[in-house]
Amino acid sequence: xxxxxxxxxxxxxxxxxxxxxxxxxxxxxxxxxxxxxxxxxxxxxxxxxxxxxxxxxxxxxxxxxxxxxxxxxxxxxxxxxxxxxxxxxxxxxxxxxxxxxxxxxxxxxxxxxxxxxxxxxxxxxxxxxxxxxxxxxxxxxxxxxxxxxxxxxxxxxxxxxxxxxxxxxxxxxxxxxxxxxxxxxxxxxxxxxxxxxxxxxxxxxxxxxxxxxxxxxxxxxxxxxxxxxxxxxxxxxxxxxxxxxxxxxxxxxxxx
Amino acid sequence: xxxxxxxxxxxxxxxxxxxxxxxxxxxxxxxxxxxxxxxxxxxxxxxxxxxxxxxxxxxxxxxxxxxxxxxxxxxxxxxxxxxxxxxxxxxxxxxxxxxxxxxxxxxxxxxxxxxxxxxxxxxxxxxxxxxxxxxxxxxxxxxxxxxxxxxxxxxxxxxxxxxxxxxxxxxxxxxxxxxxxxxxxxxxxxxxxxxxxxxxxxxxxxxxxxxxxxxxxxxxxxxxxxxxxxxxxxxxxxxxxxxxxxxxxxxxxxxx
Numbered sequence: 145x146x147x148x149x150x151x152x153x154x155x156x157x158x159x160x161x162x163x164x165x166x167x168x169x170x171x172x173x174x175x176x177x178x179x180x181x182x183x184x185x186x187x188x189x190x191x192x193x194x195x196x197x198x199x200x201x202x203x204x205x206x207x208x209x210x211x212x213x214x215x216x217x218x219x220x221x222x223x224x225x226x227x228x229x230x231x232x233x234x235x236x237x238x239x240x241x242x243x244x245x246x247x248x249x250x251x252x253x254x255x256x257x258x259x260x261x262x263x264x265x266x267x268x269x270x271x272x273x274x275x276x277x278x279x280x281x282x283x284x285x286x287x288x289x290x291x292x293x294x295x296x297x298x299x300x301x302x303x304x305x306x307x308x309x310x311x312x313x314x315x316x317x318x319x320x321x322x323x324x325x326x327x328x329x330x331x332x333x334x335x336x337x338x339x340x341x342x343x344x345x346x347x348x349x350x351x352x353x354x355x356x357x358x359x360x361x362x363x364x365x366x367x368x369x370x371x372x373x374x375x376x377x378x379x380x381x382x383x384x385x386x387x388x389x390x391x392x393x394x395x396x397x398x399x400x
Numbered sequence: 401x402x403x404x405x406x407x408x409x410x411x412x413x414x415x416x417x418x419x420x421x422x423x424x425x426x427x428x429x430x431x432x433x434x435x436x437x438x439x440x441x442x443x444x445x446x447x448x449x450x451x452x453x454x455x456x457x458x459x460x461x462x463x464x465x466x467x468x469x470x471x472x473x474x475x476x477x478x479x480x481x482x483x484x485x486x487x488x489x490x491x492x493x494x495x496x497x498x499x500x501x502x503x504x505x506x507x508x509x510x511x512x513x514x515x516x517x518x519x520x521x522x523x524x525x526x527x528x529x530x531x532x533x534x535x536x537x538x539x540x541x542x543x544x545x546x547x548x549x550x551x552x553x554x555x556x557x558x559x560x561x562x563x564x565x566x567x568x569x570x571x572x573x574x575x576x577x578x579x580x581x582x583x584x585x586x587x588x589x590x591x592x593x594x595x596x597x598x599x600x601x602x603x604x605x606x607x608x609x610x611x612x613x614x615x616x617x618x619x620x621x622x623x624x625x626x627x628x629x630x631x632x633x634x635x636x637x638x639x640x641x642x643x644x645x646x647x648x649x650x651x652x653x654x655x656x
Contacts, residue, residue, distance in 0.1 A: 189446030197605040328641040349453040379642035385584040386635035
């Protein structure tokens with residue numbers, strides 16, 4: 145049987161431990177091609193590079209597969225991979241494993257998830273993986289079984305048009321993981337706290353920091369599942385329309 | 401009666417004609433504060449600046465209001481404006497007027513709309529405005545009546561929690577505009593065409609270009625409304641969950 149072609153990307157950069165582990169996990173499932181940013185791109189949202197040219201450089205893989213380093217964003221990586229590297233759609237796109245959570249509202253800021261969403265927009269079955277541990281030496285292996293299970297399931301069963309998966313993995317040992325939990329994006333937001341400083345010339349600058357505020361404690365959400373040590377799986381779509389408000393707005397604009 | 405406080409931002413940069421016009425339109429409605437990027441930020445999606453510090457500089461306004469130039473993304477501008485400039489939520493946030501369309505799937509790549517969505521996330525009534533003309537000398541005045549009408553309506557009636565408006569204006573004369581049309585985001589995507597070149601040292605580089613492909617011709621979409629010379633109004637939310645797929649996925653993961 146022919147092996148599936150798996151495109152691997154991320155937003156922490158091609159040298160990050162998270163993507164190195166994801167490549168290893170995927171090499172046990174299919175033929176892997178890596179097209180990933182040459183530098184960290186966290187917090188890039190669904191950014192694309194329009195004003196500047198994009199560099200793409202073939203770098204030494206481990207011999208068994210091709211790897212390309214790209215100067216662009218995660219979304220640029222997906223577009224370039226499909227159009228200029230593979231010259232076809234891969235059978236599966238996996239993004240990550242991100243160093244840090246992309247649960248709840250973080251999906252909108254996430255470069256990891258932007259690559260998966262771009263995949264969904266191009267009708268490529270796509271999954272974004274994130275581990276709830278920001279550190280360089282995070283344990284990416286404890287969730288290996290689930291990462292591979294989800295990837296194999298998506299390869300076998302596909303995903304509906306326009307939908308990708310957002311998978312988050314608690315930062316606990318393999319034995320502590322409770323299994324998969326399908327859930328919805330929890331309602332929450334970031335409460336900003338800017339660290340205001342002055343540079344040596346007396347000019348103001350700011351560091352963006354803050355903490356996450358959860359607005360609900362429903363057991364149907366990803367935040368709840370993660371707290372119970374489940375691997376959360378949220379199906380993600382990209383129709384932003386608030387359909388429920390359309391009738392009301394039509395009255396409002398005298399336009400029924 | 402006390403005038404409303406209106407925060408104005410954009411993604412084309414604080415000097416772009418689009419935001420200069422929007423400021424003028426809003427000065428007739430309320431007290432205006434501008435916090436906008438110091439350089440173009442088109443295609444930035446919902447990007448935030450985490451790794452680098454952010455600069456914020458008060459620049460000379462026209463005397464009647466304050467303007468701040470920010471080194472960050474449109475989302476950074478909103479966060480800084482609320483936390484470090486206004487020290488409160490504005491009564492209204494308007495973003496734009498963007499030079500170019502943000503209809504259909506463009507909302508996901510749009511820095512203009514990311515600012516409005518960030519507003520919605522912080523419970524600020526927010527509207528993103530875009531004109532379907534990329535040129536510097538585009539006619540931003542023809543849609544003035546509608547821009548002000550929508551802003552006044554939102555100030556008066558508010559918007560439900562977590563919802564902002566995506567307003568696109570056809571590039572036609574005022575007399576040709578047919579009115580407002582409330583609609584949904586059309587299904588479509590970008591068909592990439594990378595322009596592949598070699599630099600003077602023989603190394604590859606790429607320019608991202610392409611054309612938009614519309615996947616439907618329903619008269620309920622923004623694309624249809626714009627073609628009929630209506631100003632399109634799409635309510636936008638930020639729950640990305642594909643709720644309809646959850647029951648199926650639960651079976652799929654043996655997790656019902």
